[in-house]
Amino acid sequence: MQITVTVNGESRSGDVEPRLLLVDWLRNSLGLTGTHVGCDTTGCGACTVLLDGKPVKSCTVFAVQANGMTVETVEGLKSNGQLHPIQAGFKENHGLQCGFCTPGMMLVGKALLEDNPNPSESEVRWAISGNLCRCTGYTNIVKSIQWAGQQLQSAGDQS
Numbered sequence: 069m070q071i072t073v074t075v076n077g078e079s080r081s082g083d084v085e086p087r088l089l090l091v092d093w094l095r096n097s098l099g100l101t102g103t104h105v106g107c108d109t110t111g112c113g114a115c116t117v118l119l120d121g122k123p124v125k126s127c128t129v130f131a132v133q134a135n136g137m138t139v140e141t142v143e144g145l146k147s148n149g150q151l152h153p154i155q156a157g158f159k160e161n162h163g164l165q166c167g168f169c170t171p172g173m174m175l176v177g178k179a180l181l182e183d184n185p186n187p188s189e190s191e192v193r194w195a196i197s198g199n200l201c202r203c204t205g206y207t208n209i210v211k212s213i214q215w216a217g218q219q220l221q222s223a224g225d226q227s
């Protein structure tokens with residue numbers, strides 16, 4: 069089937085088998101390997117991308133289901149050579165160790181902050197509850213997302 073998806077702001081088309089998973093299209097056809105595969109069974113969240121702005125586990129979505137939609141991956145976060153505040157947040161707050169969970173955590177965090185720019189610790193923990201991290205103990209991931217929210221808010225206050 070022919071699909072056209074706006075990926076990180078660019079229109080990308082492909083001829084895909086209906087059974088092809090979105091994560092495999094992103095990684096193997098588009099070369100966007102920042103989207104990781106941990107479990108392949110909806111359990112870990114490493115494959116999380118934003119589909120029309122909402123976090124989805126791309127190992128559980130067929131590529132054909134994204135036809136006509138927008139997808140954002142971790143590669144789309146940076147703009148004009150500048151880290152997105154959510155990326156800067158993880159850097160500043162030691163929000164990662166091995167980094168395997170990090171793209172998914174950052175995309176979930178970005179989506180959360182768009183709905184709720186000033187989340188409490190428990191709201192962040194709820195938002196990332198579908199994403200597993202085997203390294204950090206989560207505390208610094210929570211801090212990273214809250215730090216990004218503060219940055220986005222102060223940027224908004226100045227504009």
Ligand code: FES
Nearest residue numbers: 106107108113127
């Ligand atoms: S690889 Fe998709 S949820 Fe684990």
Ligand code: FES
Nearest residue numbers: 165166201202203
């Ligand atoms: S930083 Fe290693 S799994 Fe989260």
